[in-house]
Amino acid sequence: xxxKFSISEEVIQKVAREFAEKEVAPLAEEIDKxxxxxxxxxxxMAKMGYTGIGVPEEYGGSGGDDVTKxxxxxxxxxxxxxxxxxxxxxxxxVQCILKFGTExxxxxxxxxxxxxxxxxxxxxxxxxxxxxxxxVQTTAVLDGNEYVINGTKCFITGGNLADYVVLFASTDTSxxxxxxxxxxxxxxxxxxxxxxxxxxxxxxxxxxxxLIFDNCRVxxxxxxxxxxxxxxxxxxxxxxxxIGIAAQALGIAEGALEEAVSYMKERVQFGKxxxxxxxxxxxxAEMATKIExxxxxxxxxxxxxxxxxxxxxxxxxxxxxxxxxxxFVANKALQIHGGYGYMKDYSLERMVRDAKITxxxxxxxxxxxxxxxxxxxx
Numbered sequence: 001x002x003x004k005f006s007i008s009e010e011v012i013q014k015v016a017r018e019f020a021e022k023e024v025a026p027l028a029e030e031i032d033k034x035x036x037x038x039x040x041x042x043x044x045m046a047k048m049g050y051t052g053i054g055v056p057e058e059y060g061g062s063g064g065d066d067v068t069k070x071x072x073x074x075x076x077x078x079x080x081x082x083x084x085x086x087x088x089x090x091x092x093x094v095q096c097i098l099k100f101g102t103e104x105x106x107x108x109x110x111x112x113x114x115x116x117x118x119x120x121x122x123x124x125x126x127x128x129x130x131x132x133x134x135x136v137q138t139t140a141v142l143d144g145n146e147y148v149i150n151g152t153k154c155f156i157t158g159g160n161l162a163d164y165v166v167l168f169a170s171t172d173t174s175x176x177x178x179x180x181x182x183x184x185x186x187x188x189x190x191x192x193x194x195x196x197x198x199x200x201x202x203x204x205x206x207x208x209x210x211l212i213f214d215n216c217r218v219x220x221x222x223x224x225x226x227x228x229x230x231x232x233x234x235x236x237x238x239x240x241x242x243i244g245i246a247a248q249a250l251g252i253a254e255g256a257l258e259e260a261v262s263y264m265k266e267r268v269q270f271g272k273x274x275x276x277x278x279x280x281x282x283x284x285a286e287m288a289t290k291i292e293x294x295x296x297x298x299x300x301x302x303x304x305x306x307x308x309x310x311x312x313x314x315x316x317x318x319x320x321x322x323x324x325x326x327x328f329v330a331n332k333a334l335q336i337h338g339g340y341g342y343m344k345d346y347s348l349e350r351m352v353r354d355a356k357i358t359x360x361x362x363x364x365x366x367x368x369x370x371x372x373x374x375x376x377x378x
Contacts, residue, residue: 003296005071012068016075019048028080031205032350037161038083038205043117045076051090052114055098060111066240066302070247074298077251078258081354082205084251088244089157089206092237093120096166096182100225100233109164109184121162122241123153123185123211124234130155131367133168133234134177138213140169146217147171147183152195153211155361160194160209163187167213168234171227180230184222191216202353239312240305241362242319246298249319249326249358253291256326256351260284260333263340280336287329294322313375320368323358330355 005013023044031038045051053069055061069091077084090113097109112118129135138151149169159165165185172179185192195210225233261284264275274280297318304311334341334348341348359365 003299009067009071012064013071013075015048016050016072017078019044020076020079024076024083025079028083028347029344029350031080032082033204033344035199035204035207037207038080038086041083042086042119045087046115046117049115050087051094051117054091055094055110055114059098059106060114060116062114065306066243067299067306070243070250070298070302073244073247074251074254077248078255080205081248081252081351081358082203084248085203085206085245085357086158088248089122089241090120091244092122092241093162093164093166095240096122096224096233096237097184099236100182100229104221105184105224113164118163119158119161121156121159121165121211122237123156123159123165123167125153125155127152127154131364134231136168136170136180138167138169139173140167140171140181140183142171142220143217145220147220147222149183149185149191149213149216149218151213153213154196155198156209156211157361158207158209159211160197160207165192165211166224167211168230169213171230175228177231178228180234181227182224182230182233183218184224185213185216185218189216189218200357202350202355202357238362239315242315242368243298243301243305243311245358245362246294246301246315246319246322249322249355250291250294250298252351252355252358253287253294253322253326253329256330256333256348256355257284257287257291259346259348259351260287260336263337274336283332283336287332290321290325290328294318294325297321313372316363316368316371316375319358319363320365320372323355324365326355326358327352 049062052061053064073084073088113120140147140149167183167185170179171181191214193212195212198208267274301311301314301318330351
């Protein structure tokens with residue numbers, strides 16, 4: 001087994017790195033401070049083909065696979081965790097339609113949410129259904145040729161801006177988790193409104209919203225997959241999404257390490273660069289080692305997925321380790337910067353804030369430990 005990128009993957013990485021440095025980095029501080037969604041950057045990512053990675057060209061996609069996606073997301077995350085989050089979570093809707101949608105749904109949605117620049121959201125979480133997704137209370141009752149949706153979703157990334165939302169609701173409350181179904185709800189549908197926009201600690205440019213459904217009616221043909229298959233669809237999508245969030249965490253960690261190395265070479269104390277102090281060198285050694293481990297865990301999980309092999313455990317391991325690595329590395333990098341790191345003049349305090357969410361969304365670290373232990377114990 002060769003732990004290296006192909007020539008084409010190296011080119012993709014180089015182009016993504018240049019894109020991040022030119023288009024993402026200059027806006028990172030501003031959009032974080034103002035909690036401002038990077039509309040122009042999203043449009044540019046669509047033109048670059050980043051919103052269509054993994055989707056065949058016939059549906060408006062740019063081809064590529066999960067390794068390609070991880071490369072691009074991690075390079076963007078080095079400069080802005082929020083922009084990387086927007087891209088990574090956008091792919092969840094895309095994969096939902098690509099993997100579970102009918103041919104008609106693929107033709108209807110995919111060209112617009114890949115090269116077309118339309119935005120998407122994945123709506124599973126509710127006030128009483130976070131880690132316990134089986135407790136979803138939103139309902140979708142079939143009335144003739146329409147589903148009538150009632151309920152509330154919370155903490156939905158990009159929900160207030162999405163042109164299309166894939167919603168998980170119960171179409172048969174008597175069946176519990178086996179009654180959940182996945183349904184596409186377009187923006188502007190009567191009965192669908194936006195509630196609270198969260199004021200978050202990190203990834204502030206990635207809007208997080210409450211979605212409210214009050215007798216919201218959508219056509220029956222908006223059902224994705226079969227009735228009662230929603231929970232299975234959500235879990236499969238989350239397995240793939242965890243690779244994307246792990247890649248986001250990896251990028252934040254790599255960006256923080258780069259900042260620390262640069263600062264250590266420039267900062268002089270006691271007559272020499274602090275890069276010559278053994279204690280700080282050991283910090284760098286730990287940071288670099290954890291990053292390298294996280295990197296190949298992510299690409300191994302992505303490769304297993306590409307090859308059609310079981311990858312749920314590996315995706316959970318990658319997400320668990322990469323997210324905890326991001327927090328560890330960002331904190332150590334801030335410590336290396338001393339008092340300067342605590343100031344908003346430097347990007348480290350933003351990286352620390354952005355890193356924390358990777359341990360929480362798309363499954364908390366505790367939930368991933370449950371997934372991993374169950375797989376190991378059989």
